[in-house]
Amino acid sequence: MLHTVNKSPFEKNSLDTCLAHAKEGSAILLIEDGVYGALNGSKMTAQIQQAMEKFTLYALGPDLKARGIADKVIDGVKVIDYAGFVDLACENDKVQAWL
Amino acid sequence: MLHTVNKSPFEKNSLDTCLAHAKEGSAILLIEDGVYGALNGSKMTAQIQQAMEKFTLYALGPDLKARGIADKVIDGVKVIDYAGFVDLACENDKVQAWL
């Protein structure tokens, strides 16, 4: 299953709840304000790095660039574009949006 | 100054930020989904009770009733109606909305 998260983890609990309910090995894609979860050196970073032992973390490049944080992404987070998002939605059997 | 908070503290950081920036002695009014902050026995309750040593906490009765939690309010939270909200807005020199 592909999980999408579009909320900033500094503001809302969506990423937390996603991490608590996604199955080990799942793909989690951060989009829109959700990409702030991929920010390196923040108070969330340790939690995200820990989650990356269990999940594959993706972040949408166009959203990172819009927000000026494309060069501040946690190592190991895979940056993809909209075409990559479509590919992920195909490769996984379903998509769960954590709003 | 009167502070209003309309977000559930289980979901968003608005109440946290309000508590961090309101001056000691301020009035804080919980409205809409913000009234869940007045819920007794929740994981937020201890934090709210601590805040009540510094602030006066109000909650909008019509919003508590709508959500079925009017009889589950933390002791000491003052329950008011829309007329009471208007009075608070008059008694305080300004109103800050934490959205």
Place this chain on the structure above:
Amino acid sequence: MKFTIQVSEGPYNHQASDSAYQFAKAALEKGHEIYRVFFYHDGVNNATRLTTPPQDDRNVVNRWSALAEEHNLDLVVCVAAAQRRGIADADESKRNGKDADNIAPGFRISGLGQLIEGGIQSDRLVIFGD
């Protein structure tokens, strides 16, 4: 006391417009003055006369129009926010080359300066949003 009220969300989707309405009604009942209600962000969507809510629910738009009529309220819709979201009166519709308008009775479209002026002229600004 003189209030300006800002409504930042559209009808039904968020409670902001409901809360603002109840606050305004309570203030008027207490004899206070509502200097202006300013509709900003998605709040401009409160100003369409094309809504048809279910019979057993409140009619958010009509309720504002009726309150404005009864108390001679100044309901101002931000023009820039309205253009983005498709709220237009006859003038705006013509100016933007549209073939229809949708503004509800009692609302008028004007600039953001009306919000600032509300802040200057009123004793209190009270904001309802998301």
Place this chain on the structure above:
Amino acid sequence: MKFTIQVSEGPYNHQASDSAYQFAKAALEKGHEIYRVFFYHDGVNNATRLTTPPQDDRNVVNRWSALAEEHNLDLVVCVAAAQRRGIADADESKRNGKDADNIAPGFRISGLGQLIEGGIQSDRLVIFGD
């Protein structure tokens, strides 16, 4: 692969409609099929032809209409959600006793069953909201 896309927020106020559009465009470019785009909640506000966004910004509504035209997309607006928020086509306008309609080209108003059917008939449902 066959996609149904749900858009749950209106234009400009949230990025949901932008993200859905970029996803739809990318899917079509890869040769996938968009079975339906379903507009729900405030998402119905994407379907008004009365918007006039600033010249230097994207036109969210026109972009959907153009994509629908080019790829023969089925853009469906939930009727119940549309009634609450003031989105109407000629039929809805007449049925509800309104004097205007505001639906944009390429959109059609229909029931929630169209969303369920999208879920049944498509390989993937992808939701963009708030």
Place this chain on the structure above:
Amino acid sequence: MGGDVKKFMYVNRKAPYGTIYALESLEVVLIGAAFEQDVSVVFIDDGVFEIVKGQDTAGIEMKNFSNTYKALEMYDVEKLYVSKDSLEERGLTEDDLIVDVELKTAAELTALMEEQDVLLSF
């Protein structure tokens, strides 16, 4: 995709009244029931507040739709799940809820979600 019947899960994570998502989610569930799919509804995070007993909306002049959850059974929507963690964090118990539900741990909810064909988020 498994033939004619798909497994649909409605995931409710938002409180009622502050926003419309809870109500409009319920409207989808009711319409969806006519399609004879395998339907389940789950309440997580503030979604558990949707089914709290004793809601009285007279003071906010909004429509009280909480009784409609009780009608779901008549529509053959019988699989109602609640996040045990979310309920406990809010100091609530099953007795506070307007309908009979099954409490599920996060791990159980994970397994249930994985079984689905279509997940709708509200």
Place this chain on the structure above:
Amino acid sequence: MGGDVKKFMYVNRKAPYGTIYALESLEVVLIGAAFEQDVSVVFIDDGVFEIVKGQDTAGIEMKNFSNTYKALEMYDVEKLYVSKDSLEERGLTEDDLIVDVELKTAAELTALMEEQDVLLSF
């Protein structure tokens, strides 16, 4: 209320692009500048992301309005405050910001807010 000039503070707490509040807040600040009030702008929580350097919105086809913050000075809007806590929690420093700001502790922000006549929330 203190005569003709009031103290207006714009409180920005939301990230740009995900929602429109940051952009429409900036539009109010620009219009408000013509009214010759005493204006200040504060960035708290995700609001600090509004003024992060290097924003490039080509890929999302939205208007990049970040350079407009640099123009605020020309409109005599010179009091720009940033929550020190919010900036640090996000791993950012003043060097990451597109405009010169004053970093303020929570206590300092409290004092600044108390001085205001009108607070606008975005």
